[in-house]
Every structure is written in structure tokens, then in C-alpha cells.
Amino acid sequence: MTVPLVIVGCGGHGREILTIARAVNATIGRPRWQLLGFVDDRPSEVNLKRVQRLDVPYLGGTTWLAEAPPDTHHVVGVGDPRIRRAVADRVDRYGVAAASLVHPDATLGPDLRHGPGLVAFAGTRVTTNVTVGRHVHLNQNCTVGHDCVLADHVSVNPLASISGECRLDEGVLVGTNAAVLQGLRVGRDSTVGAGACVVRDVPEGVVVKGVPAR
Ligand SMILES: CC(C)(COP(=O)(O)OP(=O)(O)OC[C@H]1O[C@@H](n2cnc3c(N)ncnc32)[C@H](O)[C@@H]1OP(=O)(O)O)[C@@H](O)C(=O)NCCC(=O)NCCS
Structure with a gap:
């Protein structure tokens, strides 16, 4: 089953997580994760350019998740535990499952x-x-x-x-x-x-x- 996936956070940690999803897809030979893109409430210009180079769209802020397609999962791409907790709590309100x-x-x-x-x-x-x-x-x-x-x-x-x-x-x-x-x-x-x-x-x-x- 292919699962739509959104990564929350365009920073280095989030983009590293993208490489995990791609490695999983490459290893099992089919798209386990369908990479819809990144959401981020305050992406820097430099990180937006880095995301662009990875061929995955920037979708917008976390409110994008309110209208996410059915079965969409998210992963919080934030390295710092306390910031990750705050972001996870914010994202939880949209009812999008965590992958x-x-x-x-x-x-x-x-x-x-x-x-x-x-x-x-x-x-x-x-x-x-x-x-x-x-x-x-x-x-x-x-x-x-x-x-x-x-x-x-x-x-x-x-x-x-x-x-x-x-x-x-x-x-x-x-x-x-x-x-x-x-x-x-x-x-x-x-x-x-x-x-x-x-x-x-x-x-x-x-x-x-x-x-x-x-
Ligand atoms: C320990 C840590 C939290 C301190 O951060 P900080 O409060 O911002 O500390 P500062 O950078 O202002 O440094 C304060 C003092 O601690 C020293 N110091 C900083 N990190 C140190 C460490 N890991 N071990 C020993 N001494 C350290 C500094 O040299 C400085 O010493 P000084 O006062 O004699 O000049 C941080 O340096 C750290 O190690 N975080 C882990 C981060 C990590 O794993 N990063 C990798 C991400 S993949």
C-alpha cells in the first residue's frame, strides 16, 4: 500500500528524513511512501531552494494539513526535541496520522x-x-x-x-x-x-x- 507522506519542516533534519523515505521506496522496489511535499510555517529562502533541488514541492504552512488528502501521514522533521514537541502538538489538531x-x-x-x-x-x-x-x-x-x-x-x-x-x-x-x-x-x-x-x-x-x- 502506498501512503501519502508530508514532511513538516524544510530544514536539514526534514530533508534528511526525505532521504529515508526514498531509501525505503528504493529498497522495496515500489513506492511505500508517496512524497506529497514539505510544509513549514516559516521556511527560510535558502531552505526553500534546497527543497526545490530535491524535486519535492513546498506545499505551504502547516494549515495545509487541514485539507490533506485522505490517508495522508506526516512526519515532524525537526531535530530539537522541544521544538519537535511544540510542532507535533500544533499538527495534531489536523488529525493527520504520524508516520x-x-x-x-x-x-x-x-x-x-x-x-x-x-x-x-x-x-x-x-x-x-x-x-x-x-x-x-x-x-x-x-x-x-x-x-x-x-x-x-x-x-x-x-x-x-x-x-x-x-x-x-x-x-x-x-x-x-x-x-x-x-x-x-x-x-x-x-x-x-x-x-x-x-x-x-x-x-x-x-x-x-x-x-x-x-
Ligand atoms: C552542551 C551544549 C548543549 C551547550 O550548548 P550552549 O549552552 O549553547 O553552550 P556554548 O556553546 O555557549 O558553550 C558554553 C561552554 O561550554 C563548552 N561546551 C559546549 N559544548 C560542549 C560539549 N559538548 N562538551 C564540552 N564542553 C562544551 C564551550 O566550549 C563553552 O566553554 P567556555 O565557557 O569555557 O568557553 C551543546 O554545545 C551541545 O553539545 N549540544 C549537543 C548538540 C548536538 O549533538 N549537535 C549535533 C547535531 S547532529
């Missing part, structure tokens, strides 16, 4: 449980008994170990490594190439800086960085 996109070169454990809007980029590795919420984005070459729970709107950036039995609360960002050691919890809306190594629980609403992360 989950998994690059063919991602490996997800067969017992993964996930909410709508999951995006798994190329090289993502998720092992066993992992639970992820809504609009969770797993970026290129990140790993998520056994028995982890990632709440809604979490982002794991490229090359970051989440060890087994961790819990990342709602809106957490784990920066590029960071590590969270086994069994630890990162509190709601906290940020783990790029390259950090988290060695103890992180409270909510803070930024930690460095090795060990402080």
Missing part, C-alpha cells in the same frame, strides 16, 4: 515497542526489549541497548550510545557521540552535550557535558 520511518540500514529489535512518529536513520541499532514513545528520533549510527525506555520526543543524535536499562525521559536530547552508561536515567527536557559520558543520573531540565558529564 514512522525506518531506514533500510537500521536494525531494530523484533520486540521494539514504539509510538507513532518514530524516525530511525541509517545505521541505528536498537537491540531487545526497548520501548520508545511518540516522535522519537534516532539519528545516524546511534545505538540503544537492551531494556531501555525512551519517552516521547527524545532525540538520540548521531553516534550516541545508550547502554542497557537506561531511561530517557520526555524531551531529552543526547548529543552527538555522547554515551549514557547502563541503568541511568536522564530527566525530562535535559540535554546531554556532544561527546559527554553520563555516569550518574541526570535531573530534569539541565544541560550536562564533558567526561564525566557534569
